[in-house]
Each structure stands twice: as structure tokens, then as C-alpha cells.
Amino acid sequence: MPILNRRSFIKAAGVLGASTALPVNLARAADKPVTVGFIYVGAKDDFGYNQAHAEAAAIIKGLPNVTVIEEENVPETVAVQRSMEAMIRQDGAQLIFPTSFGYFDPHVIKVARKYPEVRFAHCGGLWQKGVHPDNAGSFFGYIDEGQYLNGVVAGHMSKSKKLGFVAAKPIPQVLRNLNAFTLGARSVDPEITTTVIFTGDWSLPVKEAEAANSLIDQGCDVLTCHVDGPKVLVETAEKRGVMTCGYHASQAALAPKGYLTGAEWNWETPYRAHVMALQSGAPMNNFMRGGLKEGFVKTSPYGSAVSDAAKAAADAVKASMLKSELSIFTGPIRNNTGEVMVAEGTVLTQTDVVLERMDYLVEGVRGQI
Amino acid sequence: MAEIDYSVLLLALLAGAIRVGTPFLFVSLGECLTEKGGRINLGLEGILVVGAMSGYAVAYLTDSAWLGVLAAGCAGCALGAFHGVICSLPRVNDIAFGIALILLGTGLAFFFGKAFIQPQAPSLPSIELGAWSDDARVRSALSVNVLFFIGVALTLLMHWGLRATRWGLVLRLVGDHAQSARALGYRPALVRTLATASGGFLAGVGGAYLSLYYPGSWNEGLSSGQGLMAVALVIFARWQPLNCLWAALLFGASGAVGPALQAVGISSGYYLFAAMPYALTLLVMYLSCRPNQTLSGAPGELSLNR
Amino acid sequence: MSIRIPPVAARGLALGLPALPTVLAVATTVVLFSVFLWAREIPVLEAGALIYQGAFGSTFSWENTLLRAAPLMLTALCVALPARAGLIIIGGEGALVLGGLAAAVTPLWLPALPASLMWVAMAAAAMAVGGFWIGLSGWMRQRRGVNETIGSLLLSYIALAVFRHLVEGPLRDPASLNKPSTAPLPDAYSVGVISDTFYVHWGLVAGVVVCLLAHVLVRHSVSGFAFSIVGGNVRAARMLGLPVNRLVLVTCALGGAAAGLAGMFEVAAVQGSANAALIAGYGTSGILVAFAARHNPLAIIVCAILLGGVEASGSLLQRRLGLPDATTLILEGVLFVNLLAWEALNGRVLHWRIHWRERGRAPAEGVVQHG
Incomplete structure (x- = not known):
């Protein structure tokens, strides 16, 4: 039986491999049954951050010889440490994906030290060789590329030349998105400004709606956000006839009129890579990053409102991103008080960790941190 | 930094006060009614969440937002009655039971609400008071939900009812001095249970406002403590329905002012800003209380006044 | 009617009776929750076994439960x-x-000290701040008659806002990139686990010891007796010349100090710094534990373990049966609703208890006369 299965699988894998150029010894690797655990900080179906992870986990569930176990609403306390341990000890998990940023330090690090034979692939953390255990690692997507494209489309579509951004907290990941969005828009028209509102936490629906309304009252006509669930923002904007760009996952269905495009995660790529490395016995890739080109992020299809000019411009930018010809953070970049943050002639490529420490708002962002 | 458009700021504040304040109004009227009878129900937070979920679910299933509101009210009423009945038993502490009800309510709402996070339910209609204006911002600010007007009407009704009707007198008597009520042949436990159940109904409707109008969808993070805040609000309002209306608008405005200020470029200290209503309530309590004397207007039987 | 009961059994009954409402509450919870599961077509016995296994079924589960x-x-x-x-x-x-927060910033503001001294300093800072915060509620009540329930709730909201503001603003460690936190606690000062085979941090020992101390204080000390006089009848306490205001303040400050100590262990044994993850609802759950334990410090140990067990069991329910996390919330809700509702029986129990104790003292015959 197993041989037969393996044979038929090899055939299937061969077909698949020919088209997508998967790593070599996939067929033998897939024989090794593995158990993979996913831990989410919120509900799996929040129309946002956690859902993007859970959807990719569902794809992993469909892979041969992979058992997936999941836990949702696990707070960033001793609870997540115990959930990881329980997955290892009670279910024999060999690879764990703790998906919330706050899990990394100290929880993932602590448990990884205790279980050196298990792999921990954390989403968003800044894994450092020598500092953090070798069986832990972090992966993340350069979703600022999606936000830059959002900005390009928004810049073309905005009539008031005022854009709005609802953000949870002024942390580097959020600021990088906000700045990329603004730079994208200002690449179209340097007069454009982005007004930012910080709500203070990842999920505060009433505040998010209120922030969206305030931005619209201020004349912003394209909104986007970085909060856990963009549903509220997108729906509020649609009700008031204002355009939106999505985040985390596609919210196109919520706003048939005003949804322009969106920056979406494609976690399937890093998940698959980690699972396959485990199955083939390849060493763990501790620091994994990728953008549009590597398939870590993707963009929503253009909405009906997007003009042909905007589509053409965004497609051109996307094409040069895919060819690695365009770097978002190319000097000179000033912050919004006029200081030079990236000197003329300096090009920060996506892999530069300086970008993961971003603590300023670029010129054109209205707001303070 | 940039020039501040004060008229827009004020308008945004007014609109925000109404939008954010409406659920506060319903929950605080519910809590006011409960406390007038001499009980305190902290479980309104849980009831609010159950109301939000069941309202959304029923609105989606029947395609009628108003049936959703009704369902939310009924669910709230059932949980309120549950609180009322159990707290009528001797030695059951209403404050602790309320907190247990928050757990149970949110648990039930999250459990049964899973299926309703994705679908879109119809939303409640609003009345366009700003149709005369050319300015889209004015039109949007003056687009006020029907539930707000119902809330205002209820406020007036409660204000009148508590003063001028037999029902109102009985409720207040039970809340102020249960022994006298008993001597007159009324059953305090029954009256209180009814008051708590009605309060639950109102809190459920407040929840439906959240899920069916503003922000207008069901998810697990929907309530940010509006139910518990309403308890403070009722004290701030000194147990007067009319004051509840003003206090709800004030609390609503304070929720709206943070984003509005940031939209015009003032964006620091938002956590402290969000805590303003609590600090204000505490200040009012501190200034208006006297030792060895209950808060003026407080029902005498309230466990807060032992 | 008369029942024949030997005195020893009667005495045993008298001792065991206070647990009766709790036992009934747990039993009712099991029944109600089973009905709920059955109605949702969830395998009841399997779920029950998993809950037991997840809470108390192994050393690992026990560690899990006790940590919570x-x-x-x-x-x-x-x-x-x-x-x-x-x-x-x-x-x-x-x-x-x-x-x-106080515990987290103490090592930053003090010179390097031996770990044990630093722990003492951290605990002292945490307890002082916690005690001050709850003491404030007590002070406002005694001074101005501000109701302590609402006062403490409002102060708690204010505390959370101040905490977030400080942790993400003035006290934020610039190196804490995407998780705003205070500067990390040096490894030397972090509190470890009891042993490698019993993987529970020392916060558990602190919790049990403090509960025992509280028991001695309220049951076997003069101050404890004075507290209950104040709690029973303020007028009587004043007539006895007891310093009512001071006693109220002391109980509040002690309570706050206990909560502050919990915060210190969360920082020193779990989080390694102060950040928003500290806001995990431990305070709110503590209210229910206290009421379920009828404010008896020894019973608090038992009730806390019970709730810790329920919370620990949720993990297994999700992984084995695919149930949503909210299932655990429902179980907790049902449990506490029952624990509080069955309190109603307690008055009766007191009556029965006196009765059985009397019978236990009876010299020869255990014939009970019911009037």
C-alpha cells in the first residue's frame, strides 16, 4: 500500500514539479508524516490578520502526510508557552507556527530552548543568529510593497489629494506600511498627503469606524489601514462613498463600489517552505523574508472603480518590483519635520534590517508619533 | 501643524457623540432601570455582546434589521431575567453574579457567533436630517440612526414614568426601601427581576446598534467595554434618565474626540485621552459624595450604598 | 421524624457541609455543560475526558493548571x-x-544587586504600588463616601490607560521594536521554575504562601477579628473604639499588594518586561475566584486551581475536538454562575451544620428530632 501511494504520488509530484519547479527530493520527503501546529492570537475568522494565517494553514492541512493542529485566541502570556508545549508533548508536533508578533520574545525563545528538536517558525520576529536558538526562526513578508502599490493606485484615483490611514500603534511594521503607502502616492503626485490616526490597539471597531469618519470629514477620499480586521474601515468608507485599499486579506466583497486594490499576505509560501524542509530533513531556514517576487505577499485584483491609467501605472511599478528594479526606500527621504532620514544616493533594499526598525513618518504624512 | 478647521471638528464631534453615544444611552438606561430597583447588574457587558451577536444573526437570517433588534432585546431580556431571578435567592451577590454573566454571555455569543462573522446582515436605517445641505460632511454628520431617536423617546418616557406612574413609584419604593414596599403588599424580588429583565432588553438593543449600525458588523472584538462603562455612566448621571442622555452623549463625544483631534494633526496621548470619561466620573463622584451619606439620588437598597 | 446517626458521622457531616454548595455547583455545571455539548452534537464523554486530562490528567496538565x-x-x-x-x-x-510595571522598572533604577535582594526590591515596589492603588479606593470611600466598587473599577481603567501610555511612551525601550515594552529584565533577575520535573514558576509558591498568611491573618489574629467586626457592623466597630478607617485602608492596601505581587511574578517569571500582554484578565478572574471561595483564603487556593484547570483544558478541546475557544468561556461562565447561585444554599448549610455539630457532641445516642 505505501509503495503504491508513493508511486502515484511521485507521478503527481512530477507533473507539479515540472510546472512550478519545486525543490528536488519532494517525493521522498512527502513520505515522512509530520505534525504541524498553528497558534493564533485572535479568532481564526476575523476577516484580517488571523484569517490570513488560518486560510494558509487550511492549505497546509491539505498536503499529503501533514497533520495540522490549531489553537485560536491564545493570549501572549504563559498560555502560549503551554500551548506550544502541549502541541509538542500531547500531539507530537515537530513544527510550530506561532503567528502573533508578541509570541516571539520571550515565549517562543523560552520554549524553543526547552525543546531543541522541535522547529519554531515565528511570524514577524527579528531572529538573530547567536542571540536566538537555532531551532527557532522568523519569517515575514514585505507587505509594504503591496502598500506602495496601494499608494500608487490611490494617488491616481484621489481627487482631493488627501489620503487617510488608520493604524493601531506607531510600531516599525505599521510605520513602514504607512510610509510606503505615502511614498507610492507621492510618486504619482508629490502634493498628496496622508493623514494618520492611531487607535491604540489592534482591534477597536468603534474607534476604527470613528477614525474612518474623521478622515472622511477631513476630506480624505482614499483610506487604508493597518489594524487586525479592516472590515469596519472598508464598510464605513463604502457607506460614505469613499474609496479604500485593503489589507491582510481581500475585502473586495465588502465594498463592491469603492474597493480599489489591496495588500494581502500569502503565508502559504513560507508555510510550505518550512513544512517541506521539515519533511525532507533539510535544515531550518531561520530568517525568511520575501515580497511580491518571492510570493510572500500578493495584491487584490483591481476593483471596478480603478481607471485604466492607474492600472497601467501600478502594473508597471509591480513589474519593476518583480524584477527587483525598484526599491521603495530610495534616498533622499525626509521625515515629516524635514530631517533627512535616507540620504540621497542611498538605496535601502527590502532585506535591510534598518527598515525593520523604522521610527519616523515620511514627508507628506500628517500626524505625530 | 496644519490649519485646524474648527467647524469641521465641532461637527465631527457632534456626529461622533451621537454615533458612539447611542449604545451607551441604551445600556445606561437599562442599568438605570435595574439600579432604580435596588440591584446592580455588571452583566450588561455580556448582555450587550449577546445582543450584538443575536441581533446580527437574526437580521441576517430573516433579512430584517428590525427583527434583529427585537431578537437582541429578547435575548438580553432573558439573560437579564436570569440575573434577576438568581440574585433574588438569598446570599447571592449581584455584583459577582454580574461578572459571571459577562463570562457566560461573551462565551455564548462567541460560540454561536462564529457562523455570522463572515456574512453581511442588513443594517438599520437612519434619518437624513442634513438633506438640505450641499456639504457631504454635514449630510453624513446629520444622518442619525432611528434607534437614537427611540432612545431619546425612551429617556423621556422613563423620566416621566419613574415620576408619575404607579409602576415607577413602586420600582423606586422597592429600590429605596424594600421593607416599606413589602408592607404595602409588593414583592420586591419580583419587581427587581422585572426591572433587571427590562434593563437586559435595553442593553441587548444597545448591542444590536453596534452590530447592525455602527460600526455595523459582528465580530468578537466588537464591544470595547461599553457595558461596564455604562455602570459608571449611570452614577455619573445620578440615576436620572435625562442625565443619562447627556452623559451618554458626553461619553460618546469623548470617544469621538480622540480620532477627530488626530485627523487634524494632534496625535499624542491617546490612551490617556480614552480614559478621560473614567477620570471625569471619578472626579464627579469624589466631589459630590459626602462621608456617611449616600450619593444624592442613589437608590437606598443598592448594594453600592450599604 | 427521627434519624439514627452516630456522633462521629454527625461531626464529619458538620465539617464537610460547607463544601456542599461547591460540590453541588460543580455537579450542576457538569450536567448543564454536558447537555450543552450533547445539544451541539459534541461527544460528551470524550469532551469530559479531555477536560479532565487537560486539567489534572498528568504532571504536565497539573503544571499547566497551577501556572494559570x-x-x-x-x-x-x-x-x-x-x-x-x-x-x-x-x-x-x-x-x-x-x-x-513598578517591578519591571525597579532594576533599571537601582544599582546592580544580588538577585535575591533585587527580587525583594521588585516585590516591594510592586506591592507598594498595588497597595497604593487599591488603598486609594478605600481612602476615597472612607474620606468622601465614594463607593469602592465603582471607584476601584474606574481606577482600574485609569491604571490600564496610564500603563499603556507609559509602556508605549516614556518608559518604552527603543529596542522593543514591534512589541512596545519596558527594557528587558536582566536574565539574572528573572524568576525561574521550581524544578525541571515540576515546571511551575515560584509565583505559585508565593500565591499559596500569601493565601496561607492571609488565612492566619483573618482567622487567627486580632486584626483579622477586627476586620470582620468592621465588615459585620461598622457601628458596633466604632462603639468598640476600633480604628475603622485605618482597618479599611489596611485591608485594601493588603489586597492591592497581593495583586501587585501577582504583577511582579508575571513580569519576572513570564514576560521579562512590562508590556500590554500583562493585561490578560487575571484581575477580573480573581473577582470570581474570591466570590466562589466566599472570601476564604484557603478556599481561594482550591477555586483558583479549579479555574486554572478549566482554562488549561481549553487547549486540548480545541486541538482534539476542533471546538472553538469560546467553549471554555462557556464552561467558565456556567461554573461561576453555579458557584454563585448555589451560595443561596449556604445559609441553610450553616443551620444544618450547627445542628449536626450538636449531634456530634451528644454523648451516646444520635437521635435527631425534627420539629
């Missing part, structure tokens, strides 16, 4: 101690986070 119970013991005392003097305090969450 540890902070609850301390936050429950924040309710139970003031309750001895008749106050209902529900703001323990605020005392916990501010206490945790």
Missing part, C-alpha cells in the same frame, strides 16, 4: 481581604498591571 492558578490566588486576595471589612473591590487588574 498562581496569579489568580493573588488577585483573588485583592477582593477577599477588603471583603473581610465589607468592601467589594473589583479593580485588581489595575493594581496588577501597575505593580508589574
